Amino acid sequence: MAKKNKTKAKKKTIRPIKVTPPTAAQADSLALLKQLSEAVAVSGDEGAVRKIIRDAVTNLADEVNVDAMGNLFAIKHAASPRAPRVLVTAHIDEIGFMIVGEGKDGLYSFEAVGGIDDRILLGKPLWVGADKINGVIGFKPIHLVKPNERSTVVKIDALKVDVGANRSVKAGDRATFATPFVDLGFTVRGKALDDRAGCAVLVEILRGKYPVELIAAFTVQEEVGLRGAKVAGYTAEPDAAIVIDCTPANDLPSQDDEVENSHYNTKLGHGPAIYSFDRGTVSDKRLIKHLASTAESKRISYQHRQPGGGGTDAGAIHLTRGGVPSVSVSVPGRYLHSPAALVSKDDFYNTAKLVRAALENWSPKVLKR
Amino acid sequence: MKLNHVSRIPYHEVNMKPLIKKLVESYGPSGHEEQIREIIRSEIKGLADYVTIDPLGNLIAVYKKKAKSGKKVMLAAHMDEIGLIVSHIDSKGFASFVPVGGVRPLTCIGGRVRFANDVVGVIGVHERRDSNGVPTLDDLFIDTGAASPDTSPIKVGDAAGFFRPLEEIGDRLVAKSMDDRISCAVMIEVMRQLKRTPHEVQFVFTVQEEIGTRGATTSAFGLDPEVAFSIDVTATGDTPKGPRMEVALGNGAAIKVRDSGMISDPRLVTLLEQRASEAKVKSQREVLPGGSTDARAIQVVRAGVPSGCVSIPCRYVHSPSEMVDMRDVNAAVSLLVQTLEKPIDL
Numbered sequence: 001m002a003k004k005n006k007t008k009a010k011k012k013t014i015r016p017i018k019v020t021p022p023t024a025a026q027a028d029s030l031a032l033l034k035q036l037s038e039a040v041a042v043s044g045d046e047g048a049v050r051k052i053i054r055d056a057v058t059n060l061a062d063e064v065n066v067d068a069m070g071n072l073f074a075i076k077h078a079a080s081p082r083a084p085r086v087l088v089t090a091h092i093d094e095i096g097f098m099i100v101g102e103g104k105d106g107l108y109s110f111e112a113v114g115g116i117d118d119r120i121l122l123g124k125p126l127w128v129g130a131d132k133i134n135g136v137i138g139f140k141p142i143h144l145v146k147p148n149e150r151s152t153v154v155k156i157d158a159l160k161v162d163v164g165a166n167r168s169v170k171a172g173d174r175a176t177f178a179t180p181f182v183d184l185g186f187t188v189r190g191k192a193l194d195d196r197a198g199c200a201v202l203v204e205i206l207r208g209k210y211p212v213e214l215i216a217a218f219t220v221q222e223e224v225g226l227r228g229a230k231v232a233g234y235t236a237e238p239d240a241a242i243v244i245d246c247t248p249a250n251d252l253p254s255q256d257d258e259v260e261n262s263h264y265n266t267k268l269g270h271g272p273a274i275y276s277f278d279r280g281t282v283s284d285k286r287l288i289k290h291l292a293s294t295a296e297s298k299r300i301s302y303q304h305r306q307p308g309g310g311g312t313d314a315g316a317i318h319l320t321r322g323g324v325p326s327v328s329v330s331v332p333g334r335y336l337h338s339p340a341a342l343v344s345k346d347d348f349y350n351t352a353k354l355v356r357a358a359l360e361n362w363s364p365k366v367l368k369r
Numbered sequence: 370m371k372l373n374h375v376s377r378i379p380y381h382e383v384n385m386k387p388l389i390k391k392l393v394e395s396y397g398p399s400g401h402e403e404q405i406r407e408i409i410r411s412e413i414k415g416l417a418d419y420v421t422i423d424p425l426g427n428l429i430a431v432y433k434k435k436a437k438s439g440k441k442v443m444l445a446a447h448m449d450e451i452g453l454i455v456s457h458i459d460s461k462g463f464a465s466f467v468p469v470g471g472v473r474p475l476t477c478i479g480g481r482v483r484f485a486n487d488v489v490g491v492i493g494v495h496e497r498r499d500s501n502g503v504p505t506l507d508d509l510f511i512d513t514g515a516a517s518p519d520t521s522p523i524k525v526g527d528a529a530g531f532f533r534p535l536e537e538i539g540d541r542l543v544a545k546s547m548d549d550r551i552s553c554a555v556m557i558e559v560m561r562q563l564k565r566t567p568h569e570v571q572f573v574f575t576v577q578e579e580i581g582t583r584g585a586t587t588s589a590f591g592l593d594p595e596v597a598f599s600i601d602v603t604a605t606g607d608t609p610k611g612p613r614m615e616v617a618l619g620n621g622a623a624i625k626v627r628d629s630g631m632i633s634d635p636r637l638v639t640l641l642e643q644r645a646s647e648a649k650v651k652s653q654r655e656v657l658p659g660g661s662t663d664a665r666a667i668q669v670v671r672a673g674v675p676s677g678c679v680s681i682p683c684r685y686v687h688s689p690s691e692m693v694d695m696r697d698v699n700a701a702v703s704l705l706v707q708t709l710e711k712p713i714d715l
Contacts, residue, residue, distance in 0.1 A: 262457035262465050276526045277454055277467075282400030282577060304526055307454040308467045323425035323587030369422060 025204070026349050030188070032056060033200040033348070034181040037190035040127055042096030042174035043113050043224045046070055048130070049092045053199060053218050060206040061216070067235060071228045072218040074206055084362065085213040087238035087324070088205060088355065089229060089313050090198030091222030091245065094191070095337050096176040099128065099161065099169060107138060107160035108169055114223030118153050120338050125178040126161060128169055134178060135163035177339035186344060187268070193341040194246035195222070197331040197348055201244050204352040210359045222313050226280075229313035233320035240287060240325045240367060242355060243314040246343070247273055247305060247330035264306065266332040269344045271301030272351035275328040278308065280315025284325035290366045291329060294358045300350050305330065325367060329355060385554055385698065388412065389542060390535045392550035396485055398452030398469045398528045399580045402426055404485065405448045409553060409574050416560045417572065426576045427588040430560065434569030440713050443571040443594035443674070444559070444705070445585050445663040446552035446601070447578030450545070451687055452530040453482060455511065455523055462515030464490070466506070469528060470579030474504045476688040482529035488513055488522045489532055533689040540695050541618065547691035549578065551681050552600035555698060559705045566709045578663050582630075585663035589670040596637070596675050596713055599664035600701065602691065603628075603655050603680035612658060616682050618694040621651030622701040623680035630661025631668055636715045637677030644707040651700050655680050675715055679705060 022030065032052075041049035050072050058064055061074035072092070095114030102108050108128075122139040138160050140149075163169050181190035190196075202216055215236045220228035222245075233241065251264040266273040274291050275283050295302040318326035331351050334342040391412075397405030406428050410420065417430035428448065434441070451470035458464050477492045484490070490511040498508045511529070515521035523529075531545040542551075556572055563570070571592045575584035578601075589597065603623050606614030616623050624641045625633050638654075645652035657680075668676040679701050684692040 260457075260459050262459060277400065277469075277528075282580070306456045307526055308456055318425070319583060319586050321587070322591035323423060323427075323584075325424055 025207070029200055029204050029349070029352070030183070030345070032203060033188065033196060034190070036196035036199055037181040037192050040130070040132060040174065040176050041093055042098070042176060043093040043221045045174050046092045046220045049196070049199070050218065053092065053203065056203050057206050057216070060203075067231060069228045069231050070220040071232045073232070074216040076206065076210065076214040078211060078213040083211060083213050084240065084364065084367070085215060085236070085238045086359065086362065087215045087217060087233065087236045087241040087317065088202060088359075089217045089219050089232065089241065089243050089317070090202040091195045091219045091228065091313060092199055093220055093223055094176060094194070094196070095223050096174050097126070099171055099173045099175065101171045102169075103160065105160075106165050107162050109157070110159070110161055110175065112156055113174065114337070116337060118156055121156060121159055122154060124339055126175045127178045128161065128163055128175040129173040131168070133163055133166050133169060135161045135175070138162045179339050184342075187342045188345060189340050189342050191339055191341065193331075193333050193343045194336045195244070197246050197333065197343050198244040201331065201348065201352040201355070205356050205359070208356045208360065210362065212359060212362050214359065219313055226311070226313050226316035230316040230320065233317035233324060237321060238324055240284070241314060241317045242287070242358070243312045243317065243326065243328040244351065244355065245312040245328055245330045246333045246336060247310065248336050249332035249334050265308070266303060266305050266330070268332050268334055268342065269346060270303040270332070271347060272354050273303050273305040273330045273332055275305045275312070275330070276307055278310045278312070278328070280311030281318055281326060281328065283314070283327040286367055287325055287327035291327065291354065291358050294361060295354050298357045300354045300357065301346070302350070302354060385558055386537070386542070388557060389551060389554045392554050393535055393544040393546045395550070396483060396530055397448055397450055398530045399449040399577045400469070401485060401528045402448045402576045405550070406574065409448065409557065412557050413560055423588055423591055425584050425587050427584045428574040429588065429592070430572040432563070432566060432570040436567035438712060439567035439569060440595045441571065441593070442568045442709065442713065443573060443589060443592055443597040443667065444556055445573045445575050445588070445597065445599045445667065446556045447549045447575045447584065447663060448553060449576055449579055450530050450548070450550070451579050452528055453511070454528045455525050457525060458515070458518040458521050458523070460517065462513070462517050462521050464511040464513070464521070464523060466509070466511055468506055471687050472506070473687060474506050474509060477509055478504070480689055481532040482511060483532035484523055484527050484529045486522070490523070490529065531689040541692050542695065543690050543692045545689040545691065547681070547683055547693050548602045548686055551602060551683070551693050551698060555600055555681065555701050555705070558702045559709070562702065562706050563709055567712060568709060570709055575663055582661070582663050582666035585666040586670060589667040589674065593671060594667070594674055596715070597664060597667040598637070598676070598705070599662040599667070599678045600705070601662040601678060601680055602683035602686055602693070603657050604660065604686055605682045605684050608684055614656065614658070616653055616655050618682050618684065618692070619696055620653045620682070621697055622704045623653050623655035623682050623697070625655045625657065625678035625680050628657035628661045628665075629659050630665035631676070633664070633677040634675040637675060640713065641677060641679065641704065641708060644711065645704050648703060648707045650703045650707065651696070652704060
């Protein structure tokens with residue numbers, strides 16, 4: 001059946017998007033995602049999220065333990081002692097800020113933890129510290145800003161957090177964007193969906209039964225250099241690794257009519273995105289093939305992430321010890337590393353569905369050369 | 370089953386050219402080394418005690434240790450070449466791409482690339498571009514003659530290497546991927562010529578060197594050698610207004626003192642120079658201002674490995690016309706055979 005020619009000028013009718021009601025498992029997964037998104041766990045201080053996940057997985061795994069870095073492992077043993085060992089990871093830390101010190105004016109200077117665009121900082125509400133004290137990144141209001149000042153980007157070291165003279169804030173406290181999680185029907189909106197979406201997917205995966213020794217690792221400090229993953233890969237000594245992250249969907253149309261958007265990375269709503277080549281890792285082709293053919297045969301929507309920059313925990317894991325064949329699968333997200341990211345609920349559910357199916361039909365044939 | 374050479378062939382009579390031609394003209398960008406690996410695997414058939422492929426795809430051939438005083442020696446030459454990966458195919462069938470390894474825009478324009486399925490493309494450039502002067506990789510595209518994404522013979526994610534046949538110019542050979550197929554050829558020739566050695570020699574044809582010496586990192590961990598040498602190309606200082614280097618084509622096998630990624634173990638530099646002088650093999654010292662090799666990764670694996678490098682001087686590195694001198698290539702083979710046949714005492 002031929003596709004209609006999309007370049008013909010036509011009155012565009014907006015297709016109503018059908019939102020099918022979630023299954024009970026999906027509703028639980030979404031509730032967990034909300035809890036995880038609203039918790040605060042900036043790189044290096046992941047305790048709050050680790051606790052939520054630990055409570056969620058205790059009854060799902062045979063063994064649960066925490067290592068020296070704070071990585072949380074949940075292991076489901078295989079029936080056979082010679083079963084392949086598969087490491088599946090998601091990172092529990094989020095980008096955020098760290099309070100550097102108090103100024104004479106009672107405001108606090110701060111630094112970024114992980115990659116944050118300086119342009120999205122002015123005026124953003126923050127939660128500061130373990131008690132989620134409300135604050136805001138102060139800036140000069142538009143009434144008082146000279147025209148030439150408006151064209152320069154204010155660097156982070158010139159900004160301050162105003163917590164309204166709350167004296168309990170101190171240097172070393174972490175802070176994040178103060179974003180409550182909201183269900184928008186087709187999508188959800190929240191902070192830290194990179195990679196709480198991956199964490200919720202990994203918890204969902206732990207509900208299944210698999211013919212492999214499944215080592216689920218909820219890693220720390222991904223955003224500051226894949227540090228937890230390096231250690232987790234060394235400890236797990238897996239035969240293969242699947243990393244679940246959240247990757248940009250930069251898929252809105254280009255503003256230039258002559259030029260297509262050729263740098264979309266992934267597209268929202270087009271399914272979990274399988275990586276082939278990013279800055280840190282060449283995904284193992286056998287694992288790409290296994291995921292793609294599983295998706296095709298089980299009719300799970302999926303897409304291939306554009307090759308290019310970026311990286312995931314796989315960058316560290318695949319180089320541990322004698323090498324680990326690895327692949328990343330991510331939930332696409334718009335506006336990542338900002339106060340409010342958007343993730344498609346279908347993509348979120350389908351990522352879990354795809355990785356579960358890939359683990360369920362795992363066999364020694366997967367890694368055969 | 371070992372091949373039965375009656376006597377070792379003197380280095381100046383070795384004809385490596387057919388092997389070199391086969392290797393440099395093969396396909397194998399970083400992460401996509403299956404084709405070149407198969408070619409090398411069949412070239413080394415019967416030479417080693419065992420051959421294996423490790424988790425990341427490195428090809429490893431081992432001559433097992435004979436003498437108690439022998440060492441576990443790892444040699445590394447990388448099979449991968451630089452290339453491009455298709456990132457998008459536009460509505461008219463033109464492909465944008467991202468680089469695999471150090472690809473410079475100026476070496477691409479008007480050049481040809483070849484994909485794993487043998488499709489050939491031409492690299493074009495945006496004529497109306499914003500940047501003044503040197504184009505960036507974003508100003509380039511691949512033209513395979515396709516008119517639309519649906520009829521394109523290539524798809525997003527497909528990888529290509531440069532496509533250019535080998536040429537002989539006197540003593541010199543010119544081809545794409547001399548980096549580092551010339552060293553793979555050297556290593557294969559060493560395997561053929563090495564008759565007796567006290568050492569366990571681990572010949573590793575590594576993957577993914579061009580994107581961060583990744584294969585070397587993991588293969589060295591797995592093999593746990595006591596000494597390591599990489600074999601790679603190095604730049605020369607002998608072209609007009611070239612880099613400030615002493616290394617020149619025709620002056621022999623280059624013994625690396627340092628590059629931008631590592632400092633060779635001085636004892637290995639001394640050892641290589643000694644072996645070269647004993648066997649009257651021409652050699653030159655190499656100080657490379659920019660660039661590195663697999664040895665830099667191997668040196669810091671586990672508790673560390675004394676590491677050095679034997680380099681093949683090469684002009685126009687990372688272009689489709691890399692030029693080496695056969696006298697240097699033959700010298701490198703002889704130097705390595707000499708070094709492996711004798712003790713390595715550090």
